[in-house]
Amino acid sequence: MTVSAARTPPRWAAPAIGVFAALVGFWGSWIPSYWGDEAASLMSAVRPLSSLPAELLHVDAVHGAYYLLLHAWVDLLGPSEAATRSLSAIAIGIAAAGIVLLGARWWKPSVGVAAGIVFALLPRTTDLAVEARSYALSIAAAVWLTLWISSIIRRGGARRWEWVGYAVATAASGALFLYLLFLPAVHLVAALTATRVGADPAPAAIGAARTRLLRGWLRATVGAAVLSLPFVVVTLAQKDQVAFLANRGYLTLQNVLATQWFSTPGTAIVLWTPILIGAIASLSVGRRGPLGRLAAGLGAAAGTRESDPHASRSVPAFWPTLVWLLLPTLALVLLDVAIAPTYNMRYTAYSLPAAALLAGAGIAALSGWIARGPGASASLVVCGLLAVAVSVAPHYASQRTEFAKDGGADFRAAADVIAADAEPGDALLFGESVRPSRNPRLVYRLYQDRFTDMADPQLRIAYDRKAGLWDTLAPVSEVASELTAQRIWLIERPAAGHTAADTLTLMDAGYRLVQRTTLPRTEVLQFEKTTGGNP
Structure with a gap:
């Protein structure tokens, strides 16, 4: 599966969908009462700044960067629900804009547009958009850090300052949300599977660029780990603050397959369908037999034809997206089972963009496979997005009621x-x-x-x-x-x-x-x- 590096969405697409996502997320944010986790955020944001280090050395170091940012935000806009939650809504908009660009780069523009809209409508997305916590910002950081590494891959990783910036940005993302430190593994897969590495298409040049790329990734990842070490040590010393997970029973099949991304089983069924279709469309499989022909047809509709003149200069999207989708959950499940209760549906929020990308690829592929002509295909994409919107509407409305938070805050x-x-x-x-x-x-x-x-x-x-x-x-x-x-x-x-x-x-x-x-x-x-x- 390959995508054109030359294809870009219309200039209006990313900012327009970003604004749409932010507005969808922000709407009704003032209606639900604050709940306990948001109380920790607000109380940390309004306490004297000089007293915040004492708190973070004792508890909630994992949220320290967010508390500092929220402190400045509250100073500017005040402590109301609408004010504090607007920061998360804006972050969702920034993430959606990045998903449009990433989908266009890894697949094609229609996939980016569909993925950005799907992301904006996901129940978990719209829930975190009205939450004064760091999860929405962590999603935006994950998207734009992935865009950064994809740009480095396309240029062959020859610019040292890009790797220095990537290392610093990775460490900063980890300070915003600890589990973002898993994200370089996704980026390694993107580097290993890239078919376009550097500007020179000659095999020898590609091999040299790939070697340079992997060395740069390794050095930057080690640098990010060194920068993150003090923060990780302090955070691990406060591991007792998540001891409550032992009594919650979050690690269930329904939470893993439905709740963490889609909130309800019904919405999960609606959205897993295009995700699976997107996966089939993205895989390079043999063309023999019904499944092979289906995958070939879907892949062609998604813009992944082997005859694509840009195919040899593009980045395979499926494998890094699959790792991005599954790694956060698998890591937490393994930690939960082998060491101590760790899994929480909210902790995997930064994998939401991967779910949206695959769903967008599925919607675009299925519409292109069924329809004849770009106009009909676009109409089917719109119909698919409307189906998603209808399926999530009841949950969206329930999120924006007075007692919606934490089961009745x-x-x-x-x-x-x-x-x-x-x-x-x-x-x-x-x-x-x-x-x-x-x-x-x-x-x-x-x-x-x-x-x-x-x-x-x-x-x-x-x-x-x-x-x-x-x-x-x-x-x-x-x-x-x-x-x-x-x-x-x-x-x-x-x-x-x-x-x-x-x-x-x-x-x-x-x-x-x-x-x-x-x-x-x-x-x-x-x-x-x-x-x-x-x-």
Whole structure:
């Protein structure tokens, strides 16, 4: 399978599809409440910059580069959901534009366009676009780093500064998201399978260029590893922060084959079809028998004919794309099985572009195989993309509801309940939680502007004054006897099992329960002071 290096998409295609992807991703980003992982991002972004190193040396070093970037972003745009998540939406747009260029370079322009649109519509893509975490940025980094190495391959790897830049960019990508350090393996496959290496088509020149290319890759990869070593050491020292994966059971066949890329089994079925067709169209197989003829026909429709005058000067797309698709999952599964629980569907997000590229190749190949003439083929591509859009629409809508995050995150709703009736001088109390990412205290930290002039009697050590991420609070039972506020607002997570005990403690301290608001995950209880103790 080969593609023309000379073929390029229309100049408008990459930026237009990039803007489309960013807008699709950003739309409705302000609707869902923040959830626990985003709380870690926001709290790290708004704490004094001078206190951030202490946090990162203790926890979340793996997200340090993103927290620094988000810190500047929040300083510029503020801490709202729309503001923080817009960074991810923009990253998705940048990634989509890169996919258009990569698809055109590795296949042909129609594949790049189809792949960019498919990527923009993938449920996992649109989910990460409304997420104040580093995953969307890691996808963009993966795409453009791959474009970088493909350019180096086409030029034969003779420019030393390109390799230095590649090494630095690889290390920087790893700092953004640790598992991007697997990506050079994808690039090695691209270098090993390239049929166009350098500008001279003579066999001797190609051989010399390939040797130079592999040496450059090896040196750059070693350089990136050396640059990344301190970061990797610090990150490995904090491996206990992913110990929660042992209790989640993420490593299932459904998650691996469907959820991590497509979110739902129905969408997976729709999208695995063009991916498999794209794989068949991309493989160089014999032309004997029905499968051979099918593959030959699909390959010709995808622009991979052996008679293509540019075939000897192009980069085989299938093998590096296949490795890009499978390596992140295989690596995490092996680590999960052999060493410790490691697999998480979100950690493989940077393989989404590979799924989109193969799906785009499949849509373009099947439409070209069925249709007669470029107009009919383009119409079938549009129909294929519309089918993808229809299949993902219900999930897209569900992602943009108030309680969409983390199966029902309702921090903002709890904050709004209190803000609607609270008065200056009221006191806030928070129940305990077994999971910091679902702690009721996050209601206060995420939406602090709702609680102006309210007392915070439980606070012992603020998170930004220690080497950690979360506030240190006294339990309700410890502060209840000292409360003097006329009204108390208690935020509880019923699943933690402390609501009844905390309620009884406040009643014994001279308060009566006057209102209880139940939300999907949280309860907000309002108490007023009495004069006779427990009524």
